[in-house]
Amino acid sequence: MIICIILLPIIAGILVPLLPFHKRCHKEIFLEGAVILNSILVWYLLLHHSESTFLLAHFTGDLNISFRVDGMSMVFAGLVSGLWPFATLYAFEYMTKEKHENSFFLFYTMTYGVTLGIAFAANLLTMYFFYELLTLVTVPLVMHTLTREAVLASRKYLYYSLGGAAFAFIGLIMVIVYGNTTDFILGGVLDLAKIGDRTNVLLLIYVMAFMGFGVKAAVCPFNSWLPQAGVAPTPVTALLHAVAVVKSGAFAIIRLTYYSFGTEFLRGTWAQTTVMIVVMFTIVYGCSRAVKETHIKRRLAYSTISNLSYILFGAVIMTPLGLTGAITHLVFHAVMKISSFFCAGAIMHQTDKRYVHELNGLGYRMPCVFGIFTISALALMGVPGLAGFISKWNLAQAAVDSQNPLAYGGIACLLISALLTAIYMLSIVVRAFFPGKDFDDSSLQDAHDPNWKMLLPLFVFTVFIILFGIHSQSIVNFFYDVAAGVY
């Protein structure tokens, strides 16, 4: 079942250039059908999962490629499979203006499978495998436009990701050697007897592995690939570089921290302090860069950098509550950020405007898009009643609860970042809706809201932002159970 779920999108993707579609809409129906079918299968699996591990192949020694459904994978797979059909729908409309559609959908759909592979991986090796694969299938997407800029961006993306994976690999080795198993077990698998007096070395390796996986999660100083990768078509930037790819970096770090090294081993050590400082710095750094940036998508990308570090901040608190906060933000941020990216994409698609200062007065021409953008902006800022508040609340509570003075500082970073978020998001909103007294909107006559294929995903995401904001109880409880290892 799991293997079928992972392979279905990959095969569907490969079929896209091979099958002879007479009309574009046939292709759309085929792809959307495949994606929806897969999502349904994923949800079916999540709701009827069993504890057993599915072994695909032996690698070497006792290393194997195997899959399992546990709490974290339920969260991540559920998230990804929830977003993908909408993103695909959006992509159909968006890609009408771009070239090489087939190769785009080929890799776009394949990525779905690979991401699910990361989600369902039962051990570190399997996750590492899909993690590398994810880099490879997404590079063509970044490179898609084949402009010089895109080529440079994809090159950078590759260097960073593969380089990061190389260091993450070292962590993998440590777990193989010093752990009882590479399987993910909440609480860690390290064998303290084997470690002996090598604790510090192991901590160093943890920090290295953290930074290695952190490359995908755009931890400072390894974040510059993300804004550059914004040259990709918006569906890619939105889904992959705000959700699937970068979140798998965060996901991997959570796996590494909670399920492999174990928080017992790490909590209170200098390693925790180090990574926490890095993460806190990234939170503020990403936001301040976003404030400076005038390109809309790059601005959002910097915002993603900062928000990813929120997740990591939750993760490095290294308590169940911290993990709850991290998971909450992982899910909620995905919805918020994809929504705002899709708005940016809709703006680019409809008006070809890419810079913040070009947006004056557009709010009246595209009220739906900008209305939704405003809501996602408010959510990102953390206004109560929207999703962002809940996740920040959980993160902050975890930090307060941890009794770690550094984490108190982390909360301050969160709030500084919230303020900066307000600055960079609301300045867009203000421009769009309050263009100024003497603004002449005759130049915007052609701009209007996009059609339903773009708006439907936006509306759905908005509904979820509000829904999560006002009724988070059950879902956060579920996350808490995940963090406590119930599933």
Place this chain on the structure above:
Amino acid sequence: MYPILLPILFPILAGLCLLVYRKDLERKLLTGITGSCLVITGALVISVLALAKKSLILFYLTETLPIYFQIDEISVIFSVLTVVVFVCAGFFAFAYMKHEQKEKRYYGFYLIAFGVLNGLCFAGNLITFYLFFELLTLSSFPLVLHTGTREAIMAGLKYLFYSLCGAYASLYGIYFLYRHCDTLTFTAGGILQASPASPDGRFLLLVAFLMILGFGVKAGMFPMHAWLPTAHPAAPAPASAALSAVIVKAGVLALIRVIYYIFGADFLRGSWVQTAWLTLALVTVFMGSMLAYREPVLKKRLAYSTVSQLSYILFGLAVMDQDAFMGGLLHVLAHGFIKGTLFLIAGAIIFTTGKTRVDELHGIGKEMPLTMWCYTIVSLGLIGIPPTGGFVSKWYLAIGGLAGDIGIFRYIGPAVLLISALLTAGYLLPLTIRGFFPGADYDYNALQKREPARLMTIPILFMTILSVLIGLFPNIITDYLTKFVSSLL
């Protein structure tokens, strides 16, 4: 079903409808709708205060965090103030906004802000309060930048970011409070268990200070007061009135709620936080008056005055004494009515003459006698001359200050208040003097009566009368409050 929600949701929804409705309305229809909405809301508020059930849990944000509404005496005072000022300033706006663009947008946000303020007054726990606090910022900054000049937009953004900055600083505190309290429901006397001497307590003191600073931003407390003199002049006059009379009071309300209902006065009394708070409040009082004294532009002068007067209230709160607290509450009402009136008058002057600077306004009293009489009366009130509202409140503040257990501030406080009162006279009365006694070289032939429209004068008059009434019959309010104030302290 949930009557307590009506005064909150009704104006918000009405405002949203106005905003979302894409076509332009005819002006009469627009003002008609808005006016009736305002009146209905006012009526709703009053009836809710009088009749409805006093508390409601709407739903749970997280497991232990409900959106919770509760009406107590503080809510009553603030919501009465809100209703009066908003209705008056709203009607004033129908005349004032005639020549502005995009009136619909203004009224839309105005109504939303009204609803949000009601929500703020009724909020029964810190999270609900915080929710409406944020919403208030977001719904009121469009009022500030309404005119759409570059200056106004920058002022609006400045207001927005200052307020958010403050809100986030407070949020930091909320995070910690939640951990140390079982619930965040407002309870008279505070709910904090920890003692200030414990390590947690020491950190909580820091948190308290941070929250005072944070909420103090809205209340224009030094050092985060800079948005006030920028935002007020840039906004249309009715908006300034609402802003200065009510919206900045949200900061005061916030501090009351946090200090007296969460931390509890006992927790802070005698700590370094109280000292710091007192210092800041007094610095602001003095500084605001000085700056106002030196300021030539009328609306800006009034804005600085607001800075100063608000810190009177904060001083009253910081003393943590029954009388001072009472004085603070009284001053909330008095200053609200007075400053609202002053801004409306300033708006009326700008609307009719187009002049903004005080030294341009020679003989204005001859031209607009009714308006200027009102100006003079409320000015005297603000200075604190009996029998106006300001006198009573300042009296209580001074008594409280003298009686309070605040060390050296017992003497400094009242002294600063007095000096500031002098300065208040110094910056408010020149307009009266110039207006009524323009001097020998005034050309009486050019004089023309140009009393503003009824829609403007009636609200001004109404609020002037109210401010005087407070001064004449303070007992009604003090009696109402005494019992509850003693329960707080």
Place this chain on the structure above:
Amino acid sequence: MDFVCNFPFFSILISLFSGTICSILPEKAAKAVNRIVIAAVGVMSGILLLYLLGTGESFVYWMGHFPAPWGNEIRAGVLEAGMALFFCIIMYLSMAGGAHKLFDEVEESKHNLYYILINLLLSSLLALVYTNDMFTAYVFVEINTISACGLIMIRQVGRTIEAAVRYMIMSLLGSGLFLFGLCIMYDLTGHLLMSNIKESVALLIQNGEYQIPLIVSVTLMCIGLCIKSALFPFHAWLPDAYGYSTVSSAAILSSLVSKGYIFLLIKIIYRVIGFDIFNSTRIIDVLFVFGLMGMIFGSLSAIKENDIRRMIAYSSVAQIGYIYMGFGMGTQAGMVASVFHILSHAATKSLLFIAAIGLTEVSGGSRKFIDLTGAGYRNKWAGVAFTAGSLSMVGVPLFSGFISKLLFAQAAVQVEGKMLATLIVLGISTVLNAIYFMKTVIRIYATTGDTSYPCITFKDMKVHAIVLIFFILLNIILGVNSQPIVNMIEQGLAMFA
């Protein structure tokens, strides 16, 4: 003794004699003979491997039935047979993949010569693999050098001749040192057969006699072989030699010739000096450091390189650094990793060379990166193959490179003092590998590029494409199904002792 035991001897002999025969045959026939010989040797090695796996013991074959210590011996264990088989596979594929280029680049009259050299090379490699006699090893080292030199200069361009001269000089320095070390060893022990020397060395160590000459001897032999296999500071000859010779030569040189020397070094370590004795010397530390430096500096040079073939050549320097790093760890696990990397690198590097030639062909014969833009679209198979090879080099799971990295890292963890250095350098080197290989991959897929170059379809290059597919498969087999191979290596190393 079973008949199978004759196979090592047969395969050396066949390849040696077929070389001579090739010189009088017409070109086509020579080619056929060459292929058949390689295939036959491969099959024989395969059978031998199966046989050895069955018996689980190595055997010694007396040449001319003279018993030790007088006679010359051949010794075959699992590792030897496996290596021989692997060498044959790589050689066959490289020959097939580079065949068409051979016609373009080499004069018609010299084709026969090329097959002779290949056969000679094969025989010398096999001899290096199988022999149990140090002096025989020396002789075949020289034969190997001569034939390799021939392979380089068979393409008669100024550069290749110069490269050949340089290669020759370095090789001669190396073999001179090796011979000198060998003589000292002979002086000390009085034996030339590996097993006998080992006994004597153990005795010397036990008695504490002649420590310094022993170390000198081992050092000289090590340095000699390091020079010949282009370990980092001795790699100057390599880029030209690999970069300009005809493609089959480059593939064979990089993946087989240097590996032959390394294999000889392994044999010396295990069978002549003794693993533990070798590890107790400082030599391994030196090897370790040079290995690490090679990994870094080789990659750095490769990043600077602007010529795809030379870049791949520099990458070899880095990969050889990996192997020596494995030696330098001084553990069984490190050795296993190194041997696995010999296989993995051989499979990958020849794949890269052959794929690169496919890419340059569709770019007007230029190997400059700027001309390669979009070559991946013009020659799809070569593009895919190059990508696969690059990924393997970078160490992406599924490919062989990942497993060798895994083994290296696992081995490193067991060595207390060298763990951190190894792991960090491994990480950095992976990053550097990613930089230059991925740069190329992105380049060949960047834009459609210059459309004036022809596109090549599967029909135009059937053989080439099939060879590439085989190489990729080989790589993936090594990557996915590594456990049996690792077991085999472990078994083989155990047989050495």
Place this chain on the structure above:
Amino acid sequence: MGPNLWINYGEAVAAILFCIGFTNLLLQTNLIKKIIGLNIMDSAIYLFLAEKGYIAGRTAPIVTDGVTNVEAYINPIPSGLVLTGIVVSVSVSALMLSLTIRLYIRYHSLDLDEIAAQLKKEGR
């Protein structure tokens, strides 16, 4: 090792010669001189081997006058090795010389650096 060195002066000389040859092969830029260095190096090794195999008072291991007594002859194996080595050395030298000739024909120079410079000028 000091006194040993004196006793084994033959080996010492061989080692010195080896170094001379080695240095020449490595550092000379002139190809012919390099080849000479190579030959010196090889000869040094043969000297070493011969020295090792020699036993004072005995003759070369060629059966003369039907004396088959082992005691009469020196150790034959080093001599065999020397012979093999010479064969190898000759072939290698020949190859090197032929390469040198080719280079000389092409570039009219025996200096490796100069050839390298010319190659660079050629550009490929």
